[in-house]
Amino acid sequence: xxDIVIVGAGHGGAQCAIAxxxxxxxxxxxxxGRECEPPYExxxxxxxxxxxxxxxxxxxxxxxxFWEEKGVCLMLGIEVTAIDPASKQLTLSDGSSFGYGKxxxxxxxxxxxxxxxxxxxxxxxxxxxxxxxxTLMGEIDGGAKNICVIGGGYIGLEAAAVLTxxxxxxxxxxxxxxxxxxxxxxxxxxxxxxxxxDHGVDxxxxxxxxxxxxxxxxxxxxxxxxxxxxxxAVIVGIGIVPAVAPLIxxxxxxxxxxxxxxxxxxxxxxxxxxxxxxxxxxxxADGKVMRVESVQNANDQATCxxxxxxxxxxxxxxxxxxxxxxxxxxxxxxxxSVGYDQTVVRGSPDARAFSVVYLKGGKVIALxxxxxxxxxxxxxxxxxxxxSPNQQRLGDVSVALKELLPIQGDTHLRNGGAAV
Numbered sequence: 371x372x373d374i375v376i377v378g379a380g381h382g383g384a385q386c387a388i389a390x391x392x393x394x395x396x397x398x399x400x401x402x403g404r405e406c407e408p409p410y411e412x413x414x415x416x417x418x419x420x421x422x423x424x425x426x427x428x429x430x431x432x433x434x435x436f437w438e439e440k441g442v443c444l445m446l447g448i449e450v451t452a453i454d455p456a457s458k459q460l461t462l463s464d465g466s467s468f469g470y471g472k473x474x475x476x477x478x479x480x481x482x483x484x485x486x487x488x489x490x491x492x493x494x495x496x497x498x499x500x501x502x503x504x505t506l507m508g509e510i511d512g513g514a515k516n517i518c519v520i521g522g523g524y525i526g527l528e529a530a531a532v533l534t535x536x537x538x539x540x541x542x543x544x545x546x547x548x549x550x551x552x553x554x555x556x557x558x559x560x561x562x563x564x565x566x567x568d569h570g571v572d573x574x575x576x577x578x579x580x581x582x583x584x585x586x587x588x589x590x591x592x593x594x595x596x597x598x599x600x601x602x603a604v605i606v607g608i609g610i611v612p613a614v615a616p617l618i619x620x621x622x623x624x625x626x627x628x629x630x631x632x633x634x635x636x637x638x639x640x641x642x643x644x645x646x647x648x649x650x651x652x653x654x655a656d657g658k659v660m661r662v663e664s665v666q667n668a669n670d671q672a673t674c675x676x677x678x679x680x681x682x683x684x685x686x687x688x689x690x691x692x693x694x695x696x697x698x699x700x701x702x703x704x705x706x707s708v709g710y711d712q713t714v715v716r717g718s719p720d721a722r723a724f725s726v727v728y729l730k731g732g733k734v735i736a737l738x739x740x741x742x743x744x745x746x747x748x749x750x751x752x753x754x755x756x757x758s759p760n761q762q763r764l765g766d767v768s769v770a771l772k773e774l775l776p777i778q779g780d781t782h783l784r785n786g787g788a789a790v
Contacts, residue, residue: 371469372400372443374679375460377450378476378613379403380412382645382668384431386474387442389676397471399442402462404477405499406447408434413665416497416528417695420507421535426500453620455638474675475617475628475636475643476668479610484520488582494604497525506603514602515539518591520579521607522549524694527562529605531696534569541599542566543577543591554707557726558738561719562696569697612647612661624649627661632685634675642678644671653687654735654753655708662706664692689754702743704750705736714765717742725749727765732758748772 374390376383379401387399401409410429418424437444445468452461453473460468481496483489493514495506510517510533517533519526522544530542542549548559566573578594582604590598612627623629623637627649634642634650645668651657670688677684692703699722710728717724725745728736734757737749748771752759759774 371398371471373397373471374399374474375468375470375472376401376474376476377460378478378645379405379407379409379444379446380476380478380645380668381409381431381665382476382478382672383474384409385669385672386476386644386676387437387440388432389673390679391440391442393676393680393682395676395680400445400468401437401442402445402448402450402460402468404447404449405501407500408432408437408444408446410500411665412498413693415500415503416525417532419500420497420503420529421532422507429500450616453616453638453641455620455641458640471640472679473641474672475614475641475647476645476672477613478646478668479612479627479663481606482609482611484579484582484606484608486579486581488584488588489606491582491584491588492586493584493588493602494582494606496606497529498610506605509603510536510538516600516602517541517605518543518599518601518603519605519607520591521605521609522546522551522573522575523553523607523609524550526605526607527566527696528694529607530566530571530573531569534566534571535697539572540570541572541574541591541601543579543593544573544575545578547576549573549575554738555710555713555726555728557713557715557719558701558740561724561740565697565699565722610646610663614643614647617641617643629659633678633683634671634686642675644668644675650686652690652706654690655706658708660708662690664690666691689750691750700741700743702739702746703736704739704746705734705753707736707738710735714761716745716765717767729758729761732761734759734764745771748775751775 409431449463450460481498517538519530519542530540533540550559581592582588583590591601592598614628617628627647628643630643630648630650636643646663649661651659674686694701707728710730712729714727723741725739725742734752739746763769
């Protein structure tokens with residue numbers, strides 16, 4: 371029995387425990403984690419760790435001894451398989467039970483499997499855990515050179531960039547007409563497609579996978595046109611499935627993850643949910659109920675819940691931001707481009723330094739900034755302020771974005787901008 375049980379030892383779970391102690395919570399706190407490792411950072415798995423630029427000990431969110439020092443019990447290598455909200459009891463994968471006072475569900479999700487024949491062959495990998503990456507790196511060390519990456523989202527693109535730098539022959543397959551189609555505009559998609567091709571990646575859009583071939587171990591990828599690509603290993607990066615089955619079975623509301631209110635509470639008493647598995651009405655997407663898969667969201671929701679448990683209950687209203695490293699490119703995203711109806715490009719994609727500004731009804735709602743740190747820092751303030759700037763000036767890279775912010779106490783933008 372623990373006063374607070376946190377299920378999930380990723381970013382959200384770790385941050386919730388940290389924030390509870392920072393807020394002065396003195397009760398018992400237990401983190402239940404499926405992996406045997408103490409909480410560690412996930413984004414470097416497909417970047418620095420995969421590229422062997424960081425050793426695993428540098429990925430720990432806090433040194434392993436921190437948790438004992440703060441009185442946080444880690445129950446690792448075990449899962450929650452069932453919840454009884456009435457008795458506040460958890461059933462664990464070893465058959466034992468464990469009680470809670472309040473429960474925080476922070477399990478994230480599992481890599482979505484490729485739903486084709488051969489999808490479970492050896493040599494087919496996700497990139498979600500240390501074990502995933504260690505297994506794949508071992509195969510590359512053992513001679514795997516032809517690597518097929520399925521999925522043109524950020525995970526797939528980041529993995530392709532690292533593998534290319536390691537000397538592998540990489541083919542990247544995206545079923546949609548362009549990469550990043552679900553999260554970015556065509557300008558950014560075209561830029562990254564060119565970058566990867568220029569670095570030697572065989573990047574194919576509109577490419578469907580019919581089957582993975584091999585006897586026991588994958589040897590090839592059969593495409594919709596009947597052709598077969600040789601593959602020593604396959605990485606599948608087609609999204610995640612929210613890990614919420616015990617919550618839904620216990621009666622929690624939700625269809626794409628588990629639904630939470632503005633305080634991250636589920637429909638079950640004394641049970642919260644945070645991070646990749648939690649669907650909420652997002653203030654920065656016109657109240658659309660959605661999951662936001664980012665470290666920022668997991669951490670900020672964790673802090674929101676910790677404060678609420680300690681009596682400081684405030685609605686969740688954190689600004690969303692993301693990042694991605696590919697080759698020598700640093701992409702920083704501010705806001706959510708959901709429902710945009712116009713884009714404005716600042717700078718030059720050919721110079722590998724530019725920003726795509728997303729507008730909806732003339733208002734700035736998000737920015738994708740490639741090697742443009744000042745645009746990212748100043749642009750997020752445009753999003754937060756709900757600015758509708760003069761678009762000619764918005765596209766003029768010689769005009770600092772801070773100059774388009776409203777003058778304090780005025781309803782007009784600086785230097786002749788449109789009204790806010």
